[in-house]
Amino acid sequence: MLSHHDRSELEKIERWFEASDPELVAALREGRPARGRGLVTVLLVSLDVAAIALLVAGLATTSPALTLCALLAAAGGVTGHLVRRHHRL
Template identity: 35%
Template sequence: MLSHHERRELERIQEWFERDDPHLARALGQVGGPGGWARSRALRYTIDALALGLILLGAVTLNFGLIFFGAVCLAAAACLHVTRWNDTAPRHRRLD
């Protein structure tokens, strides 16, 4: 827990950032999931399909390398699905 003096100093620094460089203050204050290509729903589903295709192809041909690479792609796709959170724009936070 911050003391009253520490909280006041942090508020002064935040106000200074907002006056001096509002773009930097907005970038530092963003809360939310990843942006850009990681939010792309088509990319996430394409990686899902690629991973499942590699696993099925590896199972049919009994190729452990394809199964392993498919599992790695599936893990990456799961990370993209989990970290997406939602498709809303990121919010900005202020010190309480």
């Protein structure tokens, strides 16, 4: 059991959280688990690797189609990383 002083300190902390970060309080009250970012990380890194592989293959074979695919994959990867970073902040 907590002492009266400890309970009042915890209530002060709770009020501070409610005032400073209502989204966190709502998430904690609803019990929503944090979204896993592991899958997103794996997909973005896979896209990066695919873009590099396509670029190397396109340059080695002088294929404009492979080079274009590499540029599109790289653009998608950059966009994905930027969106992920924006939502993380």
